[in-house]
Structure formats: structure tokens, C-alpha cells
Amino acid sequence: MDIDVRELTTYHISDDGKSVVLNLVDEAGRLTSLSFKIAELGNLVMTLPSLIEAALRRQFRDTSLRYAYPIGSWSIEEASDPTSLIVTLRTKDGFGVSFSMARGKAEELGYSMSKGGTSPSAIVAH
Template identity: 45%
Template sequence: MDGIGAGDVHIRGEALLDCGVAPDGSLVRLGLRDEAGVPTHLTLPADCLAQLLMTLPRLASEALRRRHRDASLRVVYPLGGWRVEATPDGARRILTLSTEDGFAGSFVVPFGWLGEIAEAAECRPDLPLPN
């Protein structure tokens, strides 16, 4: 891996043990077991969560592609449910997609896209979605 310097602390995790949030919501903790079997924790400011959420899916897909040497692969999850809500001002919609085990992601959907998504899914699966 690039970017690891000689003086950097490197923890090679073998398993995720647990996770938690500080009572005031300011910190998150990831409990890991290192390669020697020793439990260790990584504590980060809660503000780092958005950065992690935007980074981890890309890393997971890239690792999958490299591991299988197939650029067409991507990480996918079975859809367990969805919900559409209006933003507080009513001008846009929030689309939440979730799995049965509780993983969920919410997206603000620009006006008109829900109709295009429905058309692409039901009528024209080859219809490209807007970028």
C-alpha cells in the first residue's frame, strides 16, 4: 500500500470486534483484533464518519476488482426496502435504500429523477441515468 512511511504506526487488523459512539456523539470507536490476536481500538472524531462513508464503498469495490482482476465487478447488496420522503421545504425528495440487516443510505434526489429512475427500472433498463 502506498503512503505508509517508515515512522508511521501501522495496525494490521484481522477482524472487526465491535464499534461504539461516545455518549455526547463526538467520537466513534472501532474495536479491532490485530494480526497477533490482540484487541485494539481506533478512535476517531465523529466528523470523520462522513469521510469514511464516502471512501469505504470505493475502497471495497477497488479491492474486489483487484482481487479478482475484473474491472467490471462492484460490491452490491440485496435491497430490503426503500422509502421516499420530502425534504422539509418540500422542494426535493430523499430516497433511502436499505438492506434487511439494517444497512441504509439516503440520497437527495433532484426534481424529476424519481420518474426517470422508475422508467429506467420498469420500461427501459438500457436507459442511462443522468450523471
């Protein structure tokens, strides 16, 4: 069953926090919803950025394209593991993503950013 989404409308988090319902309107104007357990919603969130990039690259036949969000703020905090930090990047409208980062990688990132270039390390997908 394919659902052509016209608009995402609202969402609901279950009382126990174990699932999320996304409410939407399809192309025919019908209200419908998608229900996710948290683990599956996490899988979806991790998949969407690469799907968007792949679609843009195919649409415009340009492998250099990225779907990028302007950073509004960031925070760096201690993780429960003393060898890691939690780096959170946010847009002005509140979208945010947190990453766990080994302190050595954080130093490499800081150095690379201070030099205005990219790190020579290879990109590894997880």
C-alpha cells in the same frame, strides 16, 4: 503504524454524539480501537464502497465487478427542501444508506427502473 484487522468487535458512540470508537482485534490477537470524529467517519463511509470495488476489480482483473448488497426494503420521504426527496435503501440485516434526490432525478430513476434499463445520463462522482 499499520494495523492488520482480524475482527471488528464492538463500537461506542460518545455521549455527545460527536465521535465513534470502533473496537477491533488485530492479527496478533491484541485489542485496539480506532476513534473518529463524525466528519471523518462520514468521509470513511463515503470512501469504502469505491475502495472495495477497486480492490475487487484489481484482484479479479474485471472492471465490471461491483460489490452489491441485496435490497431488503426502501423508503421515500419528503426532505426539508421541497424540491428534494430522501431515498433510503436497506438490506435485510439493517444496513441502510440515505440519499437526497431532486424530484426530477427521482422521476428519471423511476422511469429507468420501470423500463428495466439504465439511464443514459453520465455518471458524475461527487
